[in-house]
Amino acid sequence: MRIEIPRECERIGSLQIYGLQKVYELDGGEGPHEHDSVIERIPSEVLYDRMREMAIVVPVKNERLKLIEGVLVGIPSPCQVIVVSNSPRGPVDRFNLEKEALENYAKFTGKKILVVHQKDPGLAKAFVEAGYSELLDETGIVRSGKAEGMIVGTLLAKWLGKKYLGFVDSDNYFPGAVLEYVHEYAAGFAMNNTSNTFVRISWHSKPKIMESSIFFAKWGRSSVNSNMMLNRLLTHFSGFETEIVKTGNAGEHALTVDLALKLEYAAGYAVETHHFVNLLEKYGGLLASEDDEEVSEKVTICQIESRNPHMHESKGEDHVEDMIDASLSVIYHSDLCPELLRREIMENVRSRRGDESPKEIAPVKMYPSLSKIDMDTFLSCCDEALNFNLASVRT
Amino acid sequence: MRIEIPRECERIGSLQIYGLQKVYELDGGEGPHEHDSVIERIPSEVLYDRMREMAIVVPVKNERLKLIEGVLVGIPSPCQVIVVSNSPRGPVDRFNLEKEALENYAKFTGKKILVVHQKDPGLAKAFVEAGYSELLDETGIVRSGKAEGMIVGTLLAKWLGKKYLGFVDSDNYFPGAVLEYVHEYAAGFAMNNTSNTFVRISWHSKPKIMESSIFFAKWGRSSVNSNMMLNRLLTHFSGFETEIVKTGNAGEHALTVDLALKLEYAAGYAVETHHFVNLLEKYGGLLASEDDEEVSEKVTICQIESRNPHMHESKGEDHVEDMIDASLSVIYHSDLCPELLRREIMENVRSRRGDESPKEIAPVKMYPSLSKIDMDTFLSCCDEALNFNLASVRT
Numbered sequence: 001m002r003i004e005i006p007r008e009c010e011r012i013g014s015l016q017i018y019g020l021q022k023v024y025e026l027d028g029g030e031g032p033h034e035h036d037s038v039i040e041r042i043p044s045e046v047l048y049d050r051m052r053e054m055a056i057v058v059p060v061k062n063e064r065l066k067l068i069e070g071v072l073v074g075i076p077s078p079c080q081v082i083v084v085s086n087s088p089r090g091p092v093d094r095f096n097l098e099k100e101a102l103e104n105y106a107k108f109t110g111k112k113i114l115v116v117h118q119k120d121p122g123l124a125k126a127f128v129e130a131g132y133s134e135l136l137d138e139t140g141i142v143r144s145g146k147a148e149g150m151i152v153g154t155l156l157a158k159w160l161g162k163k164y165l166g167f168v169d170s171d172n173y174f175p176g177a178v179l180e181y182v183h184e185y186a187a188g189f190a191m192n193n194t195s196n197t198f199v200r201i202s203w204h205s206k207p208k209i210m211e212s213s214i215f216f217a218k219w220g221r222s223s224v225n226s227n228m229m230l231n232r233l234l235t236h237f238s239g240f241e242t243e244i245v246k247t248g249n250a251g252e253h254a255l256t257v258d259l260a261l262k263l264e265y266a267a268g269y270a271v272e273t274h275h276f277v278n279l280l281e282k283y284g285g286l287l288a289s290e291d292d293e294e295v296s297e298k299v300t301i302c303q304i305e306s307r308n309p310h311m312h313e314s315k316g317e318d319h320v321e322d323m324i325d326a327s328l329s330v331i332y333h334s335d336l337c338p339e340l341l342r343r344e345i346m347e348n349v350r351s352r353r354g355d356e357s358p359k360e361i362a363p364v365k366m367y368p369s370l371s372k373i374d375m376d377t378f379l380s381c382c383d384e385a386l387n388f389n390l391a392s393v394r395t
Numbered sequence: 396m397r398i399e400i401p402r403e404c405e406r407i408g409s410l411q412i413y414g415l416q417k418v419y420e421l422d423g424g425e426g427p428h429e430h431d432s433v434i435e436r437i438p439s440e441v442l443y444d445r446m447r448e449m450a451i452v453v454p455v456k457n458e459r460l461k462l463i464e465g466v467l468v469g470i471p472s473p474c475q476v477i478v479v480s481n482s483p484r485g486p487v488d489r490f491n492l493e494k495e496a497l498e499n500y501a502k503f504t505g506k507k508i509l510v511v512h513q514k515d516p517g518l519a520k521a522f523v524e525a526g527y528s529e530l531l532d533e534t535g536i537v538r539s540g541k542a543e544g545m546i547v548g549t550l551l552a553k554w555l556g557k558k559y560l561g562f563v564d565s566d567n568y569f570p571g572a573v574l575e576y577v578h579e580y581a582a583g584f585a586m587n588n589t590s591n592t593f594v595r596i597s598w599h600s601k602p603k604i605m606e607s608s609i610f611f612a613k614w615g616r617s618s619v620n621s622n623m624m625l626n627r628l629l630t631h632f633s634g635f636e637t638e639i640v641k642t643g644n645a646g647e648h649a650l651t652v653d654l655a656l657k658l659e660y661a662a663g664y665a666v667e668t669h670h671f672v673n674l675l676e677k678y679g680g681l682l683a684s685e686d687d688e689e690v691s692e693k694v695t696i697c698q699i700e701s702r703n704p705h706m707h708e709s710k711g712e713d714h715v716e717d718m719i720d721a722s723l724s725v726i727y728h729s730d731l732c733p734e735l736l737r738r739e740i741m742e743n744v745r746s747r748r749g750d751e752s753p754k755e756i757a758p759v760k761m762y763p764s765l766s767k768i769d770m771d772t773f774l775s776c777c778d779e780a781l782n783f784n785l786a787s788v789r790t
Contacts, residue, residue, distance in 0.1 A: 002472065002504055024504045026574045027471035030443050039503055041472075044439045048425050073702050076422035077397065077436075108434055109397055109419045173602075173611075176571025176703040179421045207568075207706075209607050214706075216568075307468050308571040311602075311609075311706075 013285030057153030074178030122385025130378035166254030185254035200247035226327035408680030452548030469573030517780025525773035561649030580649035595642035621722035662760035
C-alpha cells in the first residue's frame with residue numbers, strides 16, 4: 001500500500017487528530033518499508049505483521065449468506081475473524097444457518113473464524129460476573145443493537161489475545177472494498193506505532209441510483225452533519241476554524257484493543273460519533289479528569305480516504321433523521337459542549353424536523369468504559385461460555 | 396490468494412481448457428505456496444514474483460482521467476503499466492492531458508508507466524519496417540480500435556522484456572476489482588508454470604439498474620452466445636457435450652508474451668472470442684498444420700471466477716447485437732466450424748435480428764500472427780520511436 005503521510009494535525013491535549021490521508025496504490029509490493037518521502041510505501045510484510053495481531057469484527061443481523069461470505073473472502077487470511085450475530089433463532093434458526101455456512105467456508109480456507117450469538121447465555125453470564133451488567137436487558141441477556149455487538153466483539157478480541165481490532169460491515173457487495181479497509185487499518189497501525197491508535201476510513205464515494213443511472217456521491221447527509229458539529233467543537237477549543245474531521249460516523253474503523261477497552265460506547269447510531277467525543281473528553285485535557293495518568297498518554301486518530309466506492313445493501317433511508325439526531329445528541333450532551341454549539345445543534349434539528357422538533361435533543365443510552373470490567377473474571381467465563389453450542393471457535 | 400484447482404479439463408490436441416476456478420480468499424497471506432489441498436494457497440511472495448515480470452496493458456480512449464487514475468491505483472506496484480491511448484489530439488489534446496496526469500501520478504508513486512499514443516508515427520514506422528503493415532491504415536498510421544491497441548501493447552511488453560501480459564479496461568469504477576484481476580492473472584501463472592498459459596477472468600457479476608434498484612446479473616447476452624457456440628464447437632470434436640467455456644469474450648485476460656506473439660488477432664469486438672478459436676485451430680491438432688513443432692507445445696487455458704462485481708462506465712448497449720455477431724462470425728468463418736454449427740449460428744442470428752438478418756454472417760477483419768514480425772527490427776525501431784514526444788516511458 002502506498003499512502004500519503006498526514007498533511008495536517010490538530011492537537012488538543014494529548015489527542016492528535018490527523019487530516020485525511022490519500023491512498024496512491026492499493027498494493028505497494030514487498031520489500032523495505034519506505035518512510036523517506038511524503039508518500040509512504042508500506043510493503044505487504046509490514047501489513048501482514050499487523051494483520052496477524054488483528055481481529056476483524058463483523059456484526060451480522062439477517063444478512064444474506066452470500067453477502068457475508070463475500071465479506072469473509074475480502075478479509076485477509078492472517079486476520080482473526082469474529083462474527084457477532086444477532087440473527088433470529090426461530091422460527092427459522094438463521095443463526096444456525098450462518099454458523100454452518102461459516103464453518104463450511106472455514107474448512108475450505110483454513111480461515112480463523114469465531115462465530116458467536118449476541119444472545120448467548122454464557123456470554124451474558126460473563127458480563128454479569130465481570131461487573132458489566134449494563135449490557136444486559138431485563139431478561140438477563142445481552143441487549144440487541146450494533147453497538148452492543150461491537151462491545152461483545154471487542155472483548156472477544158481481548159479474549160483471543162489480539163492487539164488490534166477492526167470493524168467491517170457484513171452487507172458490503174465488494175469483497176475488494178473489504179480487503180482495502182483491512183489493509184488500510186494495518187497501514188494506519190504501521191504508520192502510527194503507539195498503543196492508542198484509532199484508524200477511521202472515509203469512503204471514496206457511495207454509488208447511488210439517480211434517474212436510472214449511477215451517481216457517485218461523496219458525502220452522505222449524516223456524515224455532513226456530524227463532521228460539521230465535531231469540527232465546530234474543535235474550533236471552539238482551538239480558536240482556529242477547522243475542517244479536519246471527515247470521519248465523524250465512520251462505521252469502518254479500527255483501533256488498538258488497549259484503546260477500545262478505555263472508551264465509552266453510545267448505543268444505536270451514535271456509537272462512532274461518540275468515540276470522537278469521548279476521546280476529546282478523556283484526552284483533550286479540557287475537563288477535570290479523574291485520571292491524570294490517562295491524560296498523559298498520547299492518542300492518535302488517523303483518517304484514511306479509501307479508494308473503492310462503498311456499495312452495500314440498501315435497506316432504505318427511513319432513519320436518516322434519527323441517525324443525524326443521535327450523532328448530534330452525543331455532542332450536545334457532552335460536558336464539553338459550549339452553550340453556543342448547543343444552540344446551533346438545536347437550530348440544525350429544527351431546520352431538518354420543522355414542527356416535529358423537540359425542545360431539547362434526547363440523550364442517547366451510554367455504556368460505561370470497558371475499563372470497569374473485571375477482565376480476568378470475564379476471560380475465564382469466556383473460556384467456559386465459548387464451549388456452548390451457540391459458538392464456533394477457530395483460531 | 397486462495398483459489399481452487401480446476402475440477403474439470405477438456406483436452407483437444409495439445410490444448411487443455413480448465414474449468415472455472417473459484418476464489419476463496421483475495422489475500423491468502425505470506426509464507427509457503429501450499430499445493431497439497433484442492434484449494435491452493437498462493438502467498439503474496441509468489442504473486443509478486445510473477446507480477447515483476449508482468450506488463451499490464453490499459454487501452455484508453457477518452458475515459459475520464461479520474462477513472463484512469465483509479466485503475467492505476469488498483470494495479471499492483473511491481474507490474475509495468477503500458478497505457479495505449481487513442482484519445483483525440485485536437486481540438487483539445489486529450490492525450491496530452493492523459494500523459495501529464497499519468498506522469499504526475501508516477502511521480503507520487505514511483506510507478507512504472509509507459510504511455511504511448513496509438514497513432515504515434517514512430518510506432519507506425521516500426522510496424523512497416525518489421526513487415527507488419529497490416530496494422531496501418533491508408534494514411535500510414537496504426538488503425539483505430541481496441542484490438543489494434545492490444546497488438547501495440549503486446550509488442551511493447553515484448554520490447555520491455557516482460558514474460559507475462561495482462562489487459563485491464565480503463566473504465567472500471569472499482570480499483571479493488573482491478574487489483575483482483577491482476578492478482579488472479581499472477582495466480583493463474585503461478586498455478587500453470589508453462590510458457591503457453593492463458594488466464595481468462597469470468598466476472599462474478601455485473602451490477603445493473605433495474606427499476607431503480609441494483610440487480611447483480613451473472614451473464615451478459617454477449618457472453619451467453621459466444622460461450623454457447625464455443626462449447627458447441629468443442630462438443631463437435633470431443634463427442635461429449637460440454638459447458639466448460641465460460642470466458643468466450645473475457646476482456647480481462649492475461650497470457651504469456653510467448654503465446655501472445657503466436658496468436659492471430661481479430662479486429663473489433665471479436666478479438667477475445669477469436670483467441671479461443673485460434674488456439675483450437677493452432678493447437679487442437681484438428682487441421683493440417685503448417686508447423687508440427689508448434690502443435691506439440693502444451694497450451695493451457697485457465698478460467699478464474701473473480702469475486703468482485705464488475706462495474707464500469709456505462710456507454711449504452713447499442714452495439715450488443717453487433718458484438719454478438721462479431722463473436723459468432725469468427726467461429727462461423729473458422730476452417731474448424733462444421734456445417735451443422737454454421738446453420739445453428741445463422742439460426743441464432745435470425746432469431747435475434749429477424750428480417751434484418753444477412754444470408755451469411757460477415758467475416759471480421761483479421762490480423763495475422765505476430766510471429767511474422769521481424770522482432771529485432773521492430774524492437775530497435777521502438778528504441779528510437781519511444782523517444783518521440785508522443786510517449787512517456789518509465790520502467
